[in-house]
Amino acid sequence: MSQAKASLAHLYRVFTKPEGKDSRLAQIEAQLSDNLADFLSGHIVTEEIPLEQIEQDFSQAQVPEQPQFVSDHAQHLLDTLVSKSVNTYSPRFVGHMTSALPYFHLSLAKLLVGLNQNLVKIETSKAFTPLERQVLGMMHRLVFAGNDGFYQQHLHSATSSLGTFCSGGTLANLNALWVARNNALPPVAGFRGISEDGLIAAMQHHNINQLAVISSARGHYSLAKAMDLLGLGKSQLHKLNCPQQTLDPQQVLQKGQQILQQGGRVMAIVGIAGTTETGHIDPLDELAEVASELNCHFHVDAAWGGATLFSERHAPLLSGIEKADSVTLDAHKQMYVPMGAGMVLFKDPLAGNAVRHHAQYILRQGSKDLGATSVEGSRNGMAMMLYASLHILGRQGYELLIDESLAKARKFAQLIKAHKDFELVTEPVLCLLTYRLCPGHLREKGRVISDKHNHQLDELNRLIQKQQREAGHSFVSRTRLSTESYPEPITVFRVVLANPLTTEQDLQAILAEQSELATKHPLWDRL
Amino acid sequence: MSQAKASLAHLYRVFTKPEGKDSRLAQIEAQLSDNLADFLSGHIVTEEIPLEQIEQDFSQAQVPEQPQFVSDHAQHLLDTLVSKSVNTYSPRFVGHMTSALPYFHLSLAKLLVGLNQNLVKIETSKAFTPLERQVLGMMHRLVFAGNDGFYQQHLHSATSSLGTFCSGGTLANLNALWVARNNALPPVAGFRGISEDGLIAAMQHHNINQLAVISSARGHYSLAKAMDLLGLGKSQLHKLNCPQQTLDPQQVLQKGQQILQQGGRVMAIVGIAGTTETGHIDPLDELAEVASELNCHFHVDAAWGGATLFSERHAPLLSGIEKADSVTLDAHKQMYVPMGAGMVLFKDPLAGNAVRHHAQYILRQGSKDLGATSVEGSRNGMAMMLYASLHILGRQGYELLIDESLAKARKFAQLIKAHKDFELVTEPVLCLLTYRLCPGHLREKGRVISDKHNHQLDELNRLIQKQQREAGHSFVSRTRLSTESYPEPITVFRVVLANPLTTEQDLQAILAEQSELATKHPLWDRL
Known part of the structure; x- marks a missing residue:
């Protein structure tokens, strides 16, 4: 393999000139674009290769000193990376939640990188910010069915947030529980709110000794992670047994009352719409009632099952989801968008203000910057992928798929x-x-x-x-x-x-x- | 515009057949690939369009009922989205941290979506997991300069973590402070650790009344966000004034001692290597000493400046970074990788175990799944973009760029x-x-x-x-x-x-x- 030279000319070329049509990278791209199934089955080795063997190709912990020609590296990626990847497109790989994707995402991925917008602030995302807000509005309406006036008021309002995009369900659940925690412990005399004064002051001023979340044993592992992150502790996540795979609302109520009697408070109930392991759906309608009785936040983790709402026939399975305070959705699951397209939606467009933050050069007061209520900061315009899918497949297309x-x-x-x-x-x-x-x-x-x-x-x-x-x-x-x-x-x-x-x-x-x-x-x- | 029909045939086509060479999407892609600068300057409207006007194109909060032809939608994206985007490639747009990218990322973006791996677990990322671990190892070595034996031992070890990839510096800083918090409050008799028992029990068992972080007034807004999320409260983030744009180590020490005298503890000092506003670098060497004296975690936010280490001439500006306990890097900044490529690195490969989590069907004990110590769950294989850049540009290429x-x-x-x-x-x-x-x-x-x-x-x-x-x-x-x-x-x-x-x-x-x-x-x- 010939060595490229680290010259300004080489660099300038990489930044300004595409590879020629006959280059290895262009060939690979053409194959991929022409027939993805053939490309993947043709290049991915069928039999499983032991991990230790794959690791040998990735064992050099030193940044390469010299540059490499793009074509050489493209061939290297094909040999070492693509060949040993997992064929998520294959119709017989039915063990995970990633699937074949529509073809247009290949081209859109290129457009996304070509535009390389940063969604954290309007200045670097201009049209992508309104687009993302619109997509959030569409998904919000699918879940909560607000009326025209509601969306006219909140879709593009600087002080409202219908939700946020994020890399996936884990961050969406974290974002939801963060908002739930902060809203559960609002400012009172001598206490500026948990965001400013922290959890300990919050518990003291609100005179409670524990802040609990109730979910089922099938709850996603991200809930425990969120409990750790938020300082509440995993032991305050009460995962109730569910031999029938779904939460028993009566048990949730009892557990909640028990917590109240002990001087604690229930911060949130988490219902699941499509468990990761079996796809079961908690009785959302009844859980909403329990949440109302316990006066707590009701979050629904619909990362998997949310897309069921596209189907008129099957949407009733999620009945009650419209009563949730927040909902997690993953477009990279049943919405057939590439990996990295999660969302959290808030029924109340003002709920997210409990975690709103500002900075001098960014996220200024009154700006419409999307980063003001999200866990993430800089992030890419993945919302475009869902926007395109929603238009090209349409509700009826999604319905058919579901x-x-x-x-x-x-x-x-x-x-x-x-x-x-x-x-x-x-x-x-x-x-x-x-x-x-x-x-x-x-x-x-x-x-x-x-x-x-x-x-x-x-x-x-x-x-x-x-x-x-x-x-x-x-x-x-x-x-x-x-x-x-x-x-x-x-x-x-x-x-x-x-x-x-x-x-x-x-x-x-x-x-x-x-x-x-x-x-x-x-x-x-x-x- | 003709309407597509929601038929199985239409859907099947979208999933299995690429658009023809003459289709609008293929044309757009060809233009983009042939000359990105021309594509962007040709399609993006020069004069700024008022946001309210852009919003009008994105004001429909209802999922479209009927499918749309791909070509029609591609034209729509060009007219409403691309035309009103920000030209981050332009050499005269020097107000933000996104820049022109090397051309090969366009093709790699397509490959990434074609493979659509999920990095949360080996089963859906096979070769991508070792690749990501290698990239983390390369960056770890660039920062901490461990020896060969160190990387042989830890690079692919199931119980070690040299760091994690994430969408950006905000999550990286959060991840670092999360690890710092949990390690600051380890299990003692009657206390299972903060991860399990939460912050309040932790403070009681460790007999401290405040857990503080010290940084400069130029610290990134994500630090305050992390304080909120972690339950510590923004008021425990002490942002010292820095008229010279960098932290004064003496002042940090004084502030730290004052916190100790008040019965608190300093959880971490955060030094900045390249402030967002002016690019200044805190005196990392001296701050490392102060951290050692205060017996606290030393985190360096090198989201912007980290890439300076590629340059032999300028790397000394970051002298002392090798003494940090954790370091944040953003490859989508001065490493010229598309948006969404952040990293946190841990000097001690066991530090991340303070936040390690498991689940039944995933992240099993002893597995090499990357999701076990990260804030995020499912995420894409963005590490490939940095891997390719490190090889195609090489250290010497990056050095020239810096x-x-x-x-x-x-x-x-x-x-x-x-x-x-x-x-x-x-x-x-x-x-x-x-x-x-x-x-x-x-x-x-x-x-x-x-x-x-x-x-x-x-x-x-x-x-x-x-x-x-x-x-x-x-x-x-x-x-x-x-x-x-x-x-x-x-x-x-x-x-x-x-x-x-x-x-x-x-x-x-x-x-x-x-x-x-x-x-x-x-x-x-x-x-």
Whole structure:
């Protein structure tokens, strides 16, 4: 490989001249643009490569001294990075929440980098700021169904915030709980508010000894992270057991009353609209009532399930979400936008003022800078990707996608139930389900599977998931789950059927491969 | 405009077929790729359009019902979004920290979206995780200069973390202070640590009444935001005055001792390597000593200035940064990577364990998932952009860029000093400087500019900055600043000379335009 020289001419060229049509980078780009599926399946190595082996290619902890030609580096990326990446586009990789994306995002990604706006302040984002505000308004309306006057008043108001964009659900949940915490401990005589005076002064002035959040055991791990960050402590996150995968409002109320009796206060109830593990939806309507009774913030983590609202048929599954004080959505999940497009929405456009901050050269009072109520500072114009998707797919397009995904999950559940080697563990509420390998004779009527058998099944399912992943044709994920039938957690396969390219044939092939791997495995005959 | 239909066929097409070569989107992409400067200057409207007018194009708060053809939408984006964006590539837009980027990022942005990996866990990022760890290792070595053995041990270790990538400096600073807070309040008998038991229990068990951070008045606004988020309260952020633009270590020590005497503790000192407003660098070496004396965490916010370490000639400006416990860097600033590439680095690879978190289906104990010690959860593979830049530019390439920027800033300072209508307010330490319009006669030897004149000058500088921005040929930003000569804040122009395409001619043109606008202004003759 020839070495480039660190000259001003070389640098100037990199900044001002595109690679020629015949350059390696241009070739790669052309392949990628012409047929992404072929590009990925052609370049990504099928069989899993041990991580330690991949790490060898990335073990040099020293900034390279000399420049490299773009074409050389492009080939290097193809060989070391692309070849060992995960094919998230593949219709048989149904173990995670990333899926094939619409083609236009490839071109828009380029436009985004070409424009390279910084959304933290109007001065460096001009049209992107109104665009982001509009997208937030659209999503706000989808969730909260405000009227025309409401959006006319708040969409572009400097003192209102319908929500903020962020990199993902974790930051969105943090932002929501931050706002909830600060609003729960407002200024009183001698106390300037928690933002200024901190948590300890806040608890003293409000005369409370604990500030708790109630959620289900299926709550996303980001909730605990937020409790740590906000200084409340993970022990103040009460994750209630949910053998049926959803919160019991009665239990939430009891827990809340117990906290109040102990001199504490419930800061927030978090309902989930689409748990990460099984896709279940908490009873949002009833939880809203409990929150109202406990006089606390009601947050809904709809990172996964929020997009269900596009479907007239399935939106009622999320009934009650419109009563939430804040809602988390991830456009990079069921909205088919590239990674990095989370959002938090606030029903009350003034709620975010509890965390509003200013600076001299930026985020001035009265400015419409988006960074004034967000956790993040500088960030890119990812909102454009969702804006384009909302227009090009339209509500009706999203509706079709959601309806198809849910139908596919139900179809897959049928296939699993009809197969002698599998047991459906959780029914799909949205397009997620869990199941496991479990020979038919263990599931005969009236029979209870012993702990010993369950442990053997755990081991078998773990091994087969790994084998299948390593073979590289398909990918399902696995988790451990307790259910009504299995109070002790069992190991299950978890699938997410959001990829519109996944067909029934793909699903049959996944089961066939698992069944074949399992029945050949020595553990199988010992069951 | 014809309406697309929400059919499965339309959707399937969007997910599987690229737009034809003659489609509007493909045309736009081709223009963008062939000549970005022409594309931007050709499509972005020069004169500033009032924000209210831009907002009219983004005022519909309802998800469009029907799908739209990709070509139609591409044209729409061009007309409403691109045309009203900010030309961050332009060599005469020197008011912000975003600049022209190398061309290869356009193609890589496409590759990134095509691969669409999720860096939160190995399962969905495979090769990207080792790559990100390597990039963190390279930057760690640039800052802390560990030896080979150190990086062999920690680069890919599941229990070590050399740092984390994040969207930007705000999150990086938050991450650093979070780690500092949790390490300052470790578990003791009857207390499981702040992460579990929260801030109030922590303060009780450690018998302290305040947990303070000391920084300069030039500290980034994200520090106050972090204080709020972490529950410490902004009032515990002690921002010391710095008429010379840098922290006085003696004052920091005094403030720290005062806090200790009051029963508090200093959690961290934050030094700045490149302030946002003037580019000044705190005396890091001496601050490290003070931190050691106060037994507290030493964080360096090198979001802007960190890249100076690439330059052998200028790296000594940051002397002492290697003694920091944590360092913030932004690759989207002087490393010429697209927006959204921040980092925090930890000198001690075990420091991040104070915020380590796990979950069942993800971030399992012993896994190398990158999400276990970060503020963010799901996020994209932006590290690839820096990886490519480090290879294609090389240390020597970056060195040239840094050296050129600093030389350009010094040149601009000379031009300002030689011009009768301007006053240089802060000398460039890095490639930032501040200046203002101020007629020569007011600056005659021995003369002190009166408050009245300063107020008039403030008004004049504010108006001219606005006029220049609105005219759309050039852009400098403005801020208010106090200095040794001006203890009362004055309004100044602020320029950042990081764009490699900016020439001396550009700088002369900027001054000429300002001088012309000013001398024509009625305020000028009244001075």
